[in-house]
Amino acid sequence: xxxxxxxxxxxxxxxxxxxxxxxxxxxxxxxxxxxxxxxxxxxxxxxxxxxxxxxxxxxxxxxxxxxxxxxxxxxxxxxxxxxxxxxxxxxxxxxxxxxxxxxxxxxxxxxxxxxxxxxxxxxxxxxxxxxxxxxxxxxxxxxxxxxxxxxxxxxxxxxxxxxxxxxxxxxxxxxxx
Amino acid sequence: xxxxxxxxxxxxxxxxxxxxxxxxxxxxxxxxxxxxxxxxxxxxxxxxxxxxxxxxxxxxxxxxxxxxxxxxxxxxxxxxxxxxxxxxxxxxxxxxxxxxxxxxxxxxxxxxxxxxxxxxxxxxxxxxxxxxxxxxxxxxxxxxxxxxxxxxxxxxxxxxxxxxxxxxxxxxxxxxx
DNA sequence: GCAAGTATAGAACAAATGTTCTAATTTGGC
DNA sequence: GCCAAATTAGAACATTTGTTCTATACTTGC
Numbered sequence: 565x566x567x568x569x570x571x572x573x574x575x576x577x578x579x580x581x582x583x584x585x586x587x588x589x590x591x592x593x594x595x596x597x598x599x600x601x602x603x604x605x606x607x608x609x610x611x612x613x614x615x616x617x618x619x620x621x622x623x624x625x626x627x628x629x630x631x632x633x634x635x636x637x638x639x640x641x642x643x644x645x646x647x648x649x650x651x652x653x654x655x656x657x658x659x660x661x662x663x664x665x666x667x668x669x670x671x672x673x674x675x676x677x678x679x680x681x682x683x684x685x686x687x688x689x690x691x692x693x694x695x696x697x698x699x700x701x702x703x704x705x706x707x708x709x710x711x712x713x714x715x716x717x718x719x720x721x722x723x724x725x726x727x728x729x730x731x732x733x734x735x736x737x738x739x740x741x
Numbered sequence: 742x743x744x745x746x747x748x749x750x751x752x753x754x755x756x757x758x759x760x761x762x763x764x765x766x767x768x769x770x771x772x773x774x775x776x777x778x779x780x781x782x783x784x785x786x787x788x789x790x791x792x793x794x795x796x797x798x799x800x801x802x803x804x805x806x807x808x809x810x811x812x813x814x815x816x817x818x819x820x821x822x823x824x825x826x827x828x829x830x831x832x833x834x835x836x837x838x839x840x841x842x843x844x845x846x847x848x849x850x851x852x853x854x855x856x857x858x859x860x861x862x863x864x865x866x867x868x869x870x871x872x873x874x875x876x877x878x879x880x881x882x883x884x885x886x887x888x889x890x891x892x893x894x895x896x897x898x899x900x901x902x903x904x905x906x907x908x909x910x911x912x913x914x915x916x917x918x
Numbered sequence: 919g920c921a922a923g924t925a926t927a928g929a930a931c932a933a934a935t936g937t938t939c940t941a942a943t944t945t946g947g948c
Numbered sequence: 949g950c951c952a953a954a955t956t957a958g959a960a961c962a963t964t965t966g967t968t969c970t971a972t973a974c975t976t977g978c
Contacts, residue, residue: 587808588765588806591965591966592967602927605967606926608966621764625967627768627804627935627964628766628805629764629805631765768936769935769936770935778956779957780957780959782938782956782958782959785936785937785938802935802937802964804936804964805935924974924975924976925972926973927970929969929971931966931968932967933966934963934965935962935964936961936962936964938960938962939959939960939961941957941958942956943957944956946951946952948951
């Protein structure tokens with residue numbers, strides 16, 4: 565997956581460089597050739613991912629219509645549904661809670677959300693998770709786990725102080741102590 | 742011709758607006774439709790003119806590759822072959838004079854030259870042509886007349902003071918007084 | 919090891935697109 | 949009015965290009 569994410573980054577920077585150098589956007593095949601991929605379908609695949617993540621925009625069937633959305637990471641609104649304290653069990657939000665508790669919204673760069681929907685956020689209370697680089701006051705982005713199986717991972721994003729300490733840490737969703 | 746030049750301007754501004762609005766260049770047919778032309782060949786025709794004039798640049802057979810050359814009027818080097826005084830006959834420059842008298846070069850925006858080659862410039866002495874809006878010290882861009890017929894016109898460009906008093910005046914090439 | 923999800927290949931198709939060719943129309947000078 | 953040049957039209961063609969489909973690795977959790 566590290567390799568995959570690398571290809572997407574490569575494609576993204578290739579598009580940017582191409583546009584700066586040539587003045588117009590590259591085609592799918594030009595991206596493929598420029599990034600060492602042998603077929604346009606792979607590029608198409610990653611372009612869909614990038615578009616879903618809001619990093620690029622393009623129009624269907626329009627040639628050379630790829631544009632970079634200036635904001636690498638178009639902020640996405642994510643609701644803060646509550647707080648998470650040390651040692652407390654984490655409940656998964658029920659459907660009714662979604663619309664009801666429209667408590668607070670925070671903006672998350674789309675690099676993190678990766679187009680995922682149904683994300684929610686929790687505020688951390690207490691410093692019991694310092695080992696996971698999570699401190700008191702941090703906000704954790706959670707991905708609801710549909711299955712009962714525990715041990716699932718969720719992308720978590722630390723937002724404390726001013727500068728967005730954007731560390732792609734993956735932390736345990738459930739806890740059990 | 743006034744109408745023709747108008748279409749070229751229209752195409753040019755359409756390309757500019759399209760790029761700003763959509764983020765990528767229009768196709769030949771999109772230009773045609775946007776400018777009220779029924780066929781791509783006409784647009785192709787004018788795009789060739791615009792490219793020859795240095796106002797746009799594009800790559801052969803590349804879709805949506807039209808770029809505006811920021812400088813509306815990429816300066817073209819034109820040699821100043823001599824001076825023109827009131828009442829003097831104007832000689833047409835012989836071929837040998839071209840390379841020999843590399844006296845001085847001035848830059849002329851390509852809107853004026855329109856891609857024409859073999860242009861040359863003369864500096865005006867005396868104010869005998871004030872009626873034609875030409876004053877002493879002005880520089881006149883001349884187009885060599887291949888035929889002996891007199892009465893030909895040449896685009897003339899007044900460059901005096903700082904601000905380029907760009908007036909598309911057509912003035913008589915021969916004079917006879 | 920197995921299964922599921924993810925990523926990569928390759929081929930093939932339909933549509934979009936740049937280009938070229940020829941003819942019709944207009945313009946401007948004589 | 950007549951002629952040459954410039955401009956506009958229309959059609960047709962060869963490529964390019966976005967997209968889709970299927971199949972093959974590759975990872976990951978169990």
